Amino acid sequence: MxxxxxxxxxxxxxxxxxxxxxxxxxxxxxxxxxxxxxxERDLQMRRYETKDEEMIIVSTAGVLxxxxxxxxxxxxxxxxxxxxxxxxxxxxxxxAAAVIADALGIATAIVGVPCYTNAxxxxxxxxxxxxxxxxxxxxxxxxxxxxxxxxxxxxDMSGQMTRVETVKEPLIYQKFHDSLSKxxxxxxxxx
Amino acid sequence: xxILIRHCGILIILAMVLAASGCAxxxxxxxxxxxxxVQLRSMQTRAFDTTDKKKMMQTVLGTMQxxxxxxxxxxxxxxxITGTKFFDQAFVQMTVTVRSKGEKQLLVRASAQYGIESxxxxxxxxxxxxxxxxxxxxxxxxxx
Numbered sequence: 001m002x003x004x005x006x007x008x009x010x011x012x013x014x015x016x017x018x019x020x021x022x023x024x025x026x027x028x029x030x031x032x033x034x035x036x037x038x039x040e041r042d043l044q045m046r047r048y049e050t051k052d053e054e055m056i057i058v059s060t061a062g063v064l065x066x067x068x069x070x071x072x073x074x075x076x077x078x079x080x081x082x083x084x085x086x087x088x089x090x091x092x093x094x095x096a097a098a099v100i101a102d103a104l105g106i107a108t109a110i111v112g113v114p115c116y117t118n119a120x121x122x123x124x125x126x127x128x129x130x131x132x133x134x135x136x137x138x139x140x141x142x143x144x145x146x147x148x149x150x151x152x153x154x155x156d157m158s159g160q161m162t163r164v165e166t167v168k169e170p171l172i173y174q175k176f177h178d179s180l181s182k183x184x185x186x187x188x189x190x191x
Numbered sequence: 192x193x194i195l196i197r198h199c200g201i202l203i204i205l206a207m208v209l210a211a212s213g214c215a216x217x218x219x220x221x222x223x224x225x226x227x228x229v230q231l232r233s234m235q236t237r238a239f240d241t242t243d244k245k246k247m248m249q250t251v252l253g254t255m256q257x258x259x260x261x262x263x264x265x266x267x268x269x270x271x272i273t274g275t276k277f278f279d280q281a282f283v284q285m286t287v288t289v290r291s292k293g294e295k296q297l298l299v300r301a302s303a304q305y306g307i308e309s310x311x312x313x314x315x316x317x318x319x320x321x322x323x324x325x326x327x328x329x330x331x332x333x334x335x
Contacts, residue, residue: 080262
């Protein structure tokens with residue numbers, strides 16, 4: 001009986017070890033297009049009534065600079081520009097909720113805000129916004145399509161990276177394209 | 192003392208399991224072995240019947256954007272494109288290279304990383320090539 005107990009102990013220990021050091025498998029299916037992503041394509045894309053791709057890409061770089069981005073990489077041959085900017089991510093509401101949570105010592109999220117006890121240090125502090133722009137001419141070559149995508153990486157007050165996401169707010173894409181329309185006009189008018 | 196001797200066996204087995212299944216050194220994982228390289232290359236590479244490198248690269252860019260990647264780098268001469276996307280709060284990074292194969296074909300190779308793990312799952316790469324095929328209206332051919 002005692003021997004069986006010992007054998008069981010060893011077996012459990014081995015299984016535990018194997019479980020601890022075993023390799024975790026990565027998820028599958030992350031290179032499949034989702035319906036949601038295809039819907040967002042319309043939001044990210046706009047057609048411009050010009051064949052002049054060079055002018056478009058110059059205007060794009062200008063708009064990104066106007067919006068406070070710095071250019072990270074580009075390949076004009078492919079109509080590609082990448083840029084990024086760091087910005088403040090603090091939200092008054094989130095901090096206020098965190099202060100209350102801390103004061104009350106409640107280890108729970110308040111109205112969906114991801115702040116717990118010691119909540120202030122977990123509140124969003126800074127974000128990096130990445131943008132990549134691809135321009136290409138339409139199949140008939142008469143127009144130019146510009147597609148922009150944005151991502152955000154967010155750090156909390158203690159300097160930990162807390163969230164990464166693809167930006168989905170239509171307003172941001174709209175603002176970019178509105179600014180680009182204006183810039184293309186200004187570029188064409190040599191202003 | 193008796194307790195120590197009794198548990199000694201368990202400790203030895205624990206140590207053996209850790210030694211056997213743990214990574215030998217972290218530095219050795221920086222380079223993959225040559226044995227798997229051929230297999231990996233085969234699952235990551237497809238040939239397309241076209242020589243239009245620019246169009247192929249632009250289609251790769253579009254497909255990657257469809258898959259929610261933000262493009263970080265692109266180089267036409269080198270034929271390389273690198274992008275990042277987020278999946279379940281993890282970083283997915285992918286590099287795609289386009290180069291010519293003979294006079295009539297282009298070879299497209301994709302390699303992806305999920306977090307700190309290199310992807311060696313054939314289906315994941317197949318998903319990417321299926322999306323690319325649809326975008327460029329050409330069949331992706333398996334390369335040996």
